[in-house]
Amino acid sequence: MSDQTLLNIKNLSTSFKIEGEFYEAISQINLQVKRDQILAIVGESGCGKSTLATTVMGLHDPAITKSTGQVVFEGQDLLKMNEVQYNKIRGAKIGMIFQDPLSALNPLKKIKDQITEVMDYHTQLTEKQKSERALELLQDVGIDNPQRTARQFPHELSGGMRQRVIIAIAIACKPDLLIADEPTTALDVTIQAQILDLIRKIQQENHSGVILITHDLGVVAQTADEVAVMYAGQIVEQGTVQQIFENPLHPYTRSLLRSVPQADSENDELYVIAGNVPSLQQMPKDGDRFAPRIPWVPSSAHEKHPTMHQLSAGHQVRCTCYQNFNFPVAPKGVRQ
Amino acid sequence: MWKVILRRVLIMIPEIILLSILVFLLAKMMPGDPFTGSINPRAGTAEIHHLMRINGLYDPWYQQYWNWIVHLFHGNLGQSYQYHESVANLIGQRAENTLWLSLFTMVLTYLIALPMGMYAGRHEGKLPDTIIRIYTYVTYCIPFFVILVVGLWIFGYVLNWFPTTGSISATASGFSGTILSRFYHMLLPGLLGALFSTVNIVQYLRSEVIDAKRSDYVKTARAKGVPEKAIYRHHIFRNSLLPIAAFGGYSITGLLNGSIFTESIFSYPGMGLLFVNSISYRDYTVITALVLLFGILNLLGTLLSDIILGIVDPRIRIK
Ligand SMILES: Nc1ncnc2c1ncn2[C@@H]1O[C@H](COP(=O)(O)OP(=O)(O)OP(=O)(O)O)[C@@H](O)[C@H]1O
Ligand SMILES: [Mg+2]
Numbered sequence: 001m002s003d004q005t006l007l008n009i010k011n012l013s014t015s016f017k018i019e020g021e022f023y024e025a026i027s028q029i030n031l032q033v034k035r036d037q038i039l040a041i042v043g044e045s046g047c048g049k050s051t052l053a054t055t056v057m058g059l060h061d062p063a064i065t066k067s068t069g070q071v072v073f074e075g076q077d078l079l080k081m082n083e084v085q086y087n088k089i090r091g092a093k094i095g096m097i098f099q100d101p102l103s104a105l106n107p108l109k110k111i112k113d114q115i116t117e118v119m120d121y122h123t124q125l126t127e128k129q130k131s132e133r134a135l136e137l138l139q140d141v142g143i144d145n146p147q148r149t150a151r152q153f154p155h156e157l158s159g160g161m162r163q164r165v166i167i168a169i170a171i172a173c174k175p176d177l178l179i180a181d182e183p184t185t186a187l188d189v190t191i192q193a194q195i196l197d198l199i200r201k202i203q204q205e206n207h208s209g210v211i212l213i214t215h216d217l218g219v220v221a222q223t224a225d226e227v228a229v230m231y232a233g234q235i236v237e238q239g240t241v242q243q244i245f246e247n248p249l250h251p252y253t254r255s256l257l258r259s260v261p262q263a264d265s266e267n268d269e270l271y272v273i274a275g276n277v278p279s280l281q282q283m284p285k286d287g288d289r290f291a292p293r294i295p296w297v298p299s300s301a302h303e304k305h306p307t308m309h310q311l312s313a314g315h316q317v318r319c320t321c322y323q324n325f326n327f328p329v330a331p332k333g334v335r336q
Numbered sequence: 337m338w339k340v341i342l343r344r345v346l347i348m349i350p351e352i353i354l355l356s357i358l359v360f361l362l363a364k365m366m367p368g369d370p371f372t373g374s375i376n377p378r379a380g381t382a383e384i385h386h387l388m389r390i391n392g393l394y395d396p397w398y399q400q401y402w403n404w405i406v407h408l409f410h411g412n413l414g415q416s417y418q419y420h421e422s423v424a425n426l427i428g429q430r431a432e433n434t435l436w437l438s439l440f441t442m443v444l445t446y447l448i449a450l451p452m453g454m455y456a457g458r459h460e461g462k463l464p465d466t467i468i469r470i471y472t473y474v475t476y477c478i479p480f481f482v483i484l485v486v487g488l489w490i491f492g493y494v495l496n497w498f499p500t501t502g503s504i505s506a507t508a509s510g511f512s513g514t515i516l517s518r519f520y521h522m523l524l525p526g527l528l529g530a531l532f533s534t535v536n537i538v539q540y541l542r543s544e545v546i547d548a549k550r551s552d553y554v555k556t557a558r559a560k561g562v563p564e565k566a567i568y569r570h571h572i573f574r575n576s577l578l579p580i581a582a583f584g585g586y587s588i589t590g591l592l593n594g595s596i597f598t599e600s601i602f603s604y605p606g607m608g609l610l611f612v613n614s615i616s617y618r619d620y621t622v623i624t625a626l627v628l629l630f631g632i633l634n635l636l637g638t639l640l641s642d643i644i645l646g647i648v649d650p651r652i653r654i655k
Contacts, residue, residue, distance in 0.1 A: 059558050083564065091561030098559075103552035107651060108575055117570075118560040153650040169560065 006177050006209040007033040007056070012069035014048075014055045016280065022066055023280035025051040026233045029069070030308075033177065038203060038210040040224035040241075042217065042256065046277040048233040049213045050099075053181045056211075057096055058086045074176065092122040095170030097180040097199075101162035101187075105154040111138075112150035115169055122173045137168040141198060160191035167198060174206055181213045196223050217256060221245060226314075229253045232277055232289040235308070239315035249317040251297075252290050288319045297324050341643060348635050355635075359627045360401050363620050404624070414621035418614065423625045427607060433503045434606035437529075437598070438591040440522050444530035445587070449537035450580070454573055456538065457545025468542075472535045480532050480594065484601045487528040498524035501603040525598045533590055537583060544576035578648045585641030589634045 012029040015022035026048040033039050041049050054060055055067050058078060071078040073089065081089070090096075098104040105114055115134040119125055125133065131150075138146035141164040154162055163183060170178060180199060184192035200223055203210045212224060220227055220241065227244045229237045229252060237250040248254045275293040283289065288302040306319035388394055392403060407414060413423035456468040475483070492500035498520070499505065505517045548554060549572055557567050595608035603609065607626060614622040 054555075057559055059555055087561040087563055089561070090559055096556075096559040098552060098556060100552060104556045106553040106557070106571055106575065108578065108649065117557070117562065121561050121563070155651050166556070169556070 004035045005032050006035055006074065007031075007211075008070070008072040009056070010070040010072065012052075012055065012067065012071060014051055014060070014065060014067045017064040017066075018281060024233060024283065025280055026055070026230075029235060031228060031235070031238075033209040033211055035176070035209050036203075036207050037226060038200070038212055038224045039226045039228065040212045040214060040220040041228050041230060042214060042220055043230035044215060044277050046279070047230045049215075049230060050181055051233075052230075053096070053179050053211065053213055056179060057090060057094065087121065091118045091175075092173045093175050094177045094179065095173070095175035097163075097166055097170050097178065097183045099182040099185055101159055101166055102154070104166055105162060107154055109153070110150070111152055111154070111157070111165055115150075115165070115172060118169055118172045133172070134168075137172055138165070140171075140202075141165070141168045142194070143168075159187050160195065163187060163191075163195055164198070167195070167202070171202055171206070175208060176206075177209050177211070178203065179211045179213075182215070183212075184216075184219065185214075192219075193222075199223070229256065232283060234289060234318065235316075236290065236318045237316065238308075243312070243315040247315070249311065249315075249322040250290075250319075251294050251322060288321060290319070291321070294321070297321055337646060340646065341639075344639055344642065348639065351635060352632060355631045356405070356628055357401065359624050359631065360404060361397065363624045363627070364397055364400070413625045416614075416619055416622050418617040418619045418622070423621050426610065426622060427625060427629065430605060430607045430610045433604065434592075434595050434599070434608060436518065437503075437522050437526060437604065437606060438588075438595060440526040441529040441533065441591060441594070442584075442587060444526050445533045445537065448530055449534040450541065450577070452534065453538040453541025453580075454545055454576070457542040457549070457576070458568065458572075460542075460546055460549075465542075468538065472538050475532060475535050481597045481601060483532055484525070484528055484597055487524065487531075488601060491524055503604050503606070521604070525602045525604060529591075529594055529598055533587065533594070537580060540583075541576055541580055544579060545572055548572040548575050579645070581648050582641040582645040584644060585637040585639070588637030588640070592630050592633060 009029055009031040013024055013027050015024045029052060031039070041052065043049055056071055056073075056078065058081070060067070067079055069079070073094070078086065078089065105111075112131060112134050115137060116127075116130040119130045119133065123130070134150060135146040138149055143149050143161060143164055149157065149161065149165070154165075157165065163186075167183075178199070183199065184195050187195060196219060199210065199212070202208070212219070214220060224241055226240055227238065228235050229244070229250065231252045237244065237248070237253045244253060245257070248257050278284070278289070278292075284292070287304060288306045291297070291299070291302050301321045301324045303319050303321075308316045308318050309320070310316050392400060395403075404414070411424070413427070415421070416423055416426050419426055452468055456465040459465050488500060491497050503518060503521050504514065505521070554567060554571055557571050562570070592608075595606055596611060597608070598604065599606045599608035600612045607629075610622065611626045613619075614626065
């Protein structure tokens with residue numbers, strides 16, 4: 001494994017304009033993605049995972065979105081790029097896999113044309129070569145009859161097949177970085193495992209870096225190398241899979257881990273922390289954003305301006321409140 | 337696909353039969369008769385009764401209906417009581433005028449509506465979009481005949497830019513002279529008709545474009561690095577225009593209904609004007625023939641729309 005950093009996100013914040021005012025959806029994100037590595041981003045619905053992904057891809061409408069900080073990809077800050085420069089990166093060097101395979105494909109275009117479209121803008125191949133490559137890609141993502149699928153329209157395919165097509169599009173130009181935003185959420189369990197295996201396989205073959213967004217810790221344990229846990233637009237804990245699963249520190253991480261149903265536990269109890277991710281307009285301006293969900297922890301335990309604390313190489317946690325917890329360490333049965 | 341079309345055509349047969357009965361009965365239920373005051377203002381009741389009898393108008397309705405249908409199948413639509421001319425001839429002359437005016441209105445409608453709808457959707461919320469929306473709302477609120485009357489008054493009478501009656505000027509001669517004169521006569525009614533019929537298409541297209549703009553497949557295209565212009569051309573406009581293609585068939589209905597207003601206000605000698613005149617004269621044979629024709633054209637228009645939609649939309653094409 002080389003230690004080459006592909007993507008370096010520094011102090012990245014993104015705000016959306018709601019009723020005339022800007023509200024931060026992600027705040028001060030710092031993350032690195034390396035080649036040959038899968039970084040998982042975990043967190044509840046609404047905590048800003050997709051916002052992070054779409055900010056890296058530059059998919060936001062600039063009229064209602066503001067991003068500050070840096071997104072350094074292969075030495076260049078993406079946030080400073082104009083559309084023409086960005087379009088040379090998107091699809092070519094960064095590929096994206098979306099959550100909903102039904103709506104992410106154009107219903108009126110044949111599968112083949114949707115795959116070759118990405119090559120139209122990033123390669124010098126002839127039409128014939130592009131068609132051949134499209135078939136090859138369909139084969140690579142595990143579609144049995146590429147010729148047939150290429151001629152079909154999205155509605156003729158199953159959900160799993162569509163997600164394979166979307167992966168084929170994302171990897172068509174062999175991108176260095178692959179961003180998968182909940183690639184398996186819309187699929188049933190057996191298909192989920194196949195799609196994850198496929199992503200892992202592609203990552204290894206292309207020596208690419210992957211950002212895998214999910215709210216499913218099972219997926220993280222199975223697939224990822226590094227994990228970043230997000231809560232209310234911030235990273236609250238970050239580390240390797242071992243560090244996070246064996247020694248979770250932040251109460252939010254712990255609650256997520258305990259909310260995983262344990263196959264071998266004596267009681268079937270699910271551990272869930274009460275409450276919700278606050279909406280953007282209700283986001284507390286100051287203090288620990290997780291504090292309202294652990295009211296029994298005295299306010300003196302929280303920092304006024306919570307920062308990340310480095311605990312061991314690569315393992316970081318936000319706020320000092322984690323010291324107040326004495327949960328038993330990682331539940332058994334979560335694969336590492 | 338062919339099976340679907342065949343089935344749709346077969347379904348049309350009972351629809352047309354039902355329509356013909358309905359049309360016939362409605363025409364019969366209209367008060368009045370075609371003869372009072374038409375032959376000789378002083379004609380006595382006895383004479384009118386006599387005319388009614390020899391024309392079969394006292395027969396039971398099913399017998400009259402049957403006679404009508406039998407004649408219909410012999411291509412005989414009957415005689416007009418008002419014009420003393422065969423109905424087929426009468427309609428034939430007018431149909432051509434209506435066809436040209438409708439076609440012209442339709443072309444103008446799409447020429448205006450498509451760019452407007454696409455522009456408004458693409459630049460949603462900007463000043464031109466606001467202006468276009470105000471235009472659609474205002475036009476939507478004003479009844480069609482008011483637009484026609486006001487337009488005729490301003491551009492026809494006050495400004496005197498356009499002819500106010502007829503389909504061709506009496507002095508027009510030669511091939512190009514005739515065509516130019518016809519075109520000149522269609523210009524104002526066509527423009528006013530288009531002004532009105534653009535509204536639906538503009539509103540529909542605008543919201544289609546806005547929906548498409550926010551769709552996930554457009555996000556996928558952006559993530560592929562497709563430039564904005566190409567995204568509009570290959571994804572947003574293409575996908576938004578497909579349902580509009582189906583409007584083509586339905587707009588036949590709108591044009592026929594519209595022709596009744598347009599032609600009577602502009603005294604344009606087409607089927608619409610003929611229809612209005614026939615109603616005031618109780619010219620049953622003409623009325624029934626026209627309503628039946630309008631009805632069949634409407635059914636064909638709907639069928640045409642469905643076929644177009646089936647051809648352009650792969651999700652429907654399959655079965
Ligand atoms: N375009 C936008 N305009 C305004 N608010 C937005 C926009 N996109 C996202 N948000 C808000 O930002 C917050 C984070 O949303 P985001 O979609 O990034 O969450 P997520 O972690 O991906 O959740 P999920 O698991 O449901 O996909 C939410 O409160 C959401 O309502
Ligand atoms: Mg999301």
